[in-house]
Amino acid sequence: MRSWHGAAVTALVTAFVLTFLGVPATAQAVDAIDAWGGVEERPCPVAMPSGTTCGFLLVPERRDVPNSRTIKVGFAVRRATPPSGDSEDPVVFTGGGPGSPSSPLTGLLAGMFPDRDVVVIEQRGGRYSEPRLSCPEIARGMVATLTAPPKGTPTDTPKDTQKDTQKDMPEDTGEAGDGAATEIYPGILDEAEACLVRLQREGVDLRGYRTAEIAGDVVDLRRALGYQRWNLFGVGYSTRPTLRAAALDPEGTRAVVLDSFPPAEAKRYDDAAPNLAATIAKLGGTARFAAMVTRFNAVPAVFDTRDPINGRRISLRLTGDDVATLVEEALHDADLVPIVPALVDGLADGRTGLLRPLVDRMGERLTSRDWGLYYAVQCQDEAPFNDFPGDARPRLSAVVADAAVCGAWRLPPSRNGWAQQDAAAQVAAPVLVVGGQLDPAAPPESAGRTAAALPGARFTEFAGVGHAVFLSSDCGRRTIAAFFDDPASTGAAACEPGKAPRPLVRPGDVLLTPSAYQATVTPALLAPGVVFVIVAAVQLLAGLVAPVRRAARNTARRRGAPAALSVLAGLAGVAFGGLSALDVSGRAEPAMLAIGVPPAVAWYGLLIVVATVLSGIEAFRLHARAVRIVPVLTGLACLAWFYGWLVA
Structure with missing residues (x-):
């Protein structure tokens, strides 16, 4: 039985939680907060909406070990203003990942x-929890792996030699099989071991x-905050874990x-x-995708960029498998x-410059994920x-890297893995599963079959959407909100999930050029075109004003070029x-600018x-003023x- 001292501490913690977070008091909350399930206040780590407070949930690092040390799991509460009946069911x-904030x-x-x-x-071990398992070494x-070729591959290493390169590990430890463990990346392995140490x-x-x-943290947080029930x-x-x-x-x-289950x-x-491969087939690009992978596996692309870790200039060596991985992440x-x-089609033709937006996003991915947490979860x-x-095939680089790291970390596998089948059978609450038509990580076909087996669950697929429906589709967000408003309802959808939120850019819909993306990153590159248009506007204005000025002065047009030339040129x-x-x-579809411009833009160059x-x-007529040469020079430069850069 808990001592009077423990009970007093519990009561004080509960009072603090209710005062600090402004949630309704319940008798259940007092009984639920145990030796770990308290919270402590902290400043919000990122910009938050008004009415948001932040804190740490105090939990054991391992619930299966007595006297395990206490760690801190970050959380935030944005209170509805004004409070409504719905606020009682938050x-x-x-976030996803693992390791995403x-x-x-x-x-x-x-x-x-x-x-x-x-x-x-937050997930325990994530960016806004303590300790943080960031592992910048792995990034x-x-x-480093992409700046040098891997050490040995199945295509250039004899079969028996490949086996010698594998770690000796029992079958049930989850080490990668023959195909993945043979591609050992020294840079990743060395840094992964350094992080582990x-x-x-x-x-x-x-x-x-x-x-x-992580699932236990979610349950503990509800009890610590005093909510009788909530929506997951x-x-x-x-x-x-949800x-x-x-x-x-x-x-x-x-x-x-x-979402994306x-x-x-x-x-x-x-x-x-x-x-x-199945997702690419939905896009009708199977043959071009295979051609792209084959091309870059035969002759890897060397791509100059900046190291996302230290900002230094580096040259990446991207094989077809690497490029396929970037395409998978783009979805x-x-x-x-x-x-x-359209991107796959261009890459199949060897237009390496189109990889720039994907490489830039790769840098964001490397620095935004907490790799220590990611591998702790994945490897177990x-x-x-x-x-x-x-x-x-293709041999996705992320799969090979994860196999190598998990082989080096040698963490014991979880007893039942995800234990999802047992968990699903015990869920009594209504469940909505939403999936993106173009999601390669959680294909809607398999998610739909699983939803059909869940008691009280229903599934909605959203056209033209990849991973994380709620981030991509307004219809997805409305559908989720409507479900939480009335989970028992089976009425009409809140919108049209079969209508893609944005049209796909097909081959031929865009004039492929890497210059468009470079210009969005560095607008100064548009300077020649901007200067030309400004000069043309001045030329047009001058051509329109000149006759009026001459009429006011009552002068003949002996020395003046026909105003029509200036007006037409400026126009x-x-x-x-x-x-x-x-x-x-x-x-144009806004995403188009990542790989090109509308085809009609090329014809506008004739203007x-x-x-x-x-x-x-006008400039080379007799007695023309010297200033008339300016529009000519700006036109030639433009x-x-x-034609030499923008649409090349």
Whole structure:
């Protein structure tokens, strides 16, 4: 029985929680907070909507070990203003990954659920929790791997030699099979081992960072905050601890949304290549995708960029498998999904410059994820239950890297892996599963089958969307919000999930050029075109004003060129600028600028030719003023810039 001292501490902690977070008091809250389940206040680590408070949930590092040390799990609560009846049933959200932060999405979630309290909980070991398992060493190792060829591959290493390069490890430990473990990346392995040693020296027990513990944190947070029940919302990886938390806490779970849900039987690594191939087939690009992989595997692309870790200039060596990995990751990015068909087609023709936006996003991915947490989860809960077949094509770099790191870390596999099947059978709350048509990580076909087997669950697929529906689709956000408003309803959808939020950019829809993306990153590159249009506007204005001035002075036009030449030249230049801007900003799919411009823009270059020729006739007539040469020079410079760089 808890002592009077423990009871007093519990009461004080509860009072603090209720005062600090402003949530309704319940008798259940007093009984629920145990020796660990308290909270402590802290400043919010990122910009938050008004009415948001932040804190740490105090939990054991390992619930299965007596007297385990206490760690801190970050969370934030955005209170609905004014409070409504819905605020008593808040939405709690956990980010994906593993290792992706949740807090930066608080504003988006507050907009989705304005009448509800919104709770975001970080994953233990993540960026806004303590300790943080960041492992920048692994990010450095990944960059190092791409700057040099791998050490041995199945295509250039004899079969028996390949076996010698593998680690000696029992079958059930989850080490990669023959196909993946043979491609050992020294940079990743060395840095992964360095990170492992550092974390162990800091006293981190990696066995405490897995799905079961993350699910337990969600349950503990509800009890600590005093909510009688709430709605669970997970995306990608976090759908797994979300589903498990619903099974652990049926009384506290009102409804569940699983966005981009990988089903229980899914094998993340074994299924990666087939799932990507199936997604590319939906886009009608199977042959071009195969040609792209073959081309870059035969002759890897050397790509100059900046190291995302230290900012230094480096040259990346990207094989076809590396490029396929970048395409797979692009299908996780709402901004890049629409351009994948045209992008693959261009890359199949060897247009290496089109990789720039994908490489830039790769840098963001490397620095935004906490790799120590990612591998702690993957190496215990996912990798041990995959076979890593060596004949998988394309051989995705992420799969090979994860196999190598998990082989080096040698963490014991979780007893039941994700234990999703048992968890799903115990979930009594209504469940909505949403999936993107073009999601290679959680294909809607398999997620739909799993949803059909869940009691009280329903599934909605969203056209033209990749991973994380709620980030890509307004219809997806409305559908999720409507479900939480009335989980029992089976009425009409809140919108049209079969209508893609953005049109796909197909081959032929875009004039492929890497210059468009470079100009969006560095607008100064547009200077020649901007100067030309400004000069043309001045020329047009001068041509229109000249007759009026001459009439006012009552002078003859002996020395003045016909005003029509100046007006026509200026009009052509201004028309070039106006039509180009209209096509780029008004009529084109915004994502198109990552790989090119509307095809009509190339024809607008003829207006530069017309303006330059007319300006030349005016400039070289007898007795013309010297200033007339300016439009000619700017026109010639613009022609060189336009055809030599922009649409080249």
